[in-house]
């Protein structure tokens with residue numbers, strides 16, 4: 001494989017899809033050597049087949065808001081690769097959603113799901129619908145209209161969607177209700193379901209908890225722990241909440257959270273009351289973090305800024321893609337940061353990752369360290385198939401083991417000659433080998 005040639009071809013075919021091209025480029029760079037050492041991959045054109053989704057469904061969603069006005073949005077489902085299991089991945093409702101973003105997320109999901117050790121392929125979907133300021137009734141009507149199109153192509157053994165930005169427990173409930181009505185069956189077709197109707201304990205916490213478990217493993221390689229560490233978190237959604245909860249429980253001090261309006265710096269750190277308030281802020285549907293500084297006067301609000309200029313030991317970006325650039329990375333390093341664990345998908349730009357690697361700090365890519373979310377989704381599917389529910393302790397122990405296994409896989413494939421662990425390389429190679437070998441076994445299809 002020639003990375004440059006492949007990228008030129010993809011750029012010509014998919015002009016302007018910058019997030020998708022960025023995600024593919026990162027993987028190709030990591031796997032180039034392994035690929036070229038194994039001519040069977042080239043003979044079967046594995047990479048050309050892997051970088052294009054199996055199929056994409058794009059559809060129109062018409063719905064009526066509370067004032068009686070008719071609205072039209074666009075929806076998509078990208079079914080990327082099902083070599084190792086049914087397509088699996090979240091749905092994102094956010095005005096920024098476009099095909100480039102969903103293709104990047106679906107592509108990442110293939111490798112992430114392979115790393116979880118569970119049988120799940122990769123997919124992603126969503127809509128440019130903006131949940132901000134919408135009533136529950138509007139969210140319900142939109143979700144129902146979305147499912148009216150989506151239900152044709154999903155199923156518990158075909159494609160199993162879940163949540164992502166803008167899609168949490170409430171949205172999964174409305175989507176599931178409509179699916180159940182149309183399909184006339186009650187199956188594990190979505191994950192992140194309510195606990196009374198097939199959901200798994202620990203699923204809401206899983207991504208954030210898993211991210212912290214993964215960072216614990218990285219820190220342990222240096223004889224370090226979270227105890228007494230100062231931690232910057234970005235975002236204030238589902239992933240940020242889970243991460244803040246676990247860091248605090250382990251004796252770390254979370255000093256920042258962020259939203260689209262700016263970030264909060266709280267020198268005293270978060271406790272259970274503040275984390276609960278963060279949930280209230282999120283549930284308000286206003287998408288602002290500024291009120292935190294009014295509620296807790298020891299905290300300050302920095303309008304329009306990101307939290308990466310604060311002096312911290314550990315940074316956990318948990319908001320969205322490309323929210324931490326090369327300059328931010330340099331600031332973190334200058335302030336003595338020793339570990340960056342991605343909770344979001346692709347929050348660090350390629351320049352930022354290069355800065356972390358040059359400075360040889362611990363850095364984990366989202367496809368490894370945020371895999372706990374989809375990992376517990378996989379455990380939810382297992383519980384649904386077996387028609388039983390595991391306890392919180394059982395699910396948490398399995399999640400913890402999954403994160404340890406992913407860490408070990410990254411070490412196996414990413415440890416360089418000088419002992420430094422390139423977790424990006426490790427995660428990409430480990431995920432790729434499992435999917436590529438499965439594709440070889442299954443022939444040219």
Ligand code: NDP
Pocket residue numbers: 094096163164165166167207235236237238239240258259260287318319320321343344345370371373374
């Ligand atoms: P939430 O909707 O709960 O929170 C997302 C946060 O990011 C919000 O503060 C949101 O504010 C902000 N945000 C979203 N898009 C943008 C944007 N384009 N620019 C600036 N800020 C933005 O989502 P989650 O916590 O579920 O997801 C956070 C990240 O974690 C995402 O990258 C997601 O893909 C990833 N992830 C989620 C998993 C899950 O199980 N939920 C699993 C693995 C990864 P606003 O909407 O106002 O912009």
Ligand code: 2IT
Pocket residue numbers: 088089090091112160161162163164191345370371373374375377
């Ligand atoms: O990015 C992700 O891994 C998710 N949003 C979770 C996907 C899932 O199927 O649980």
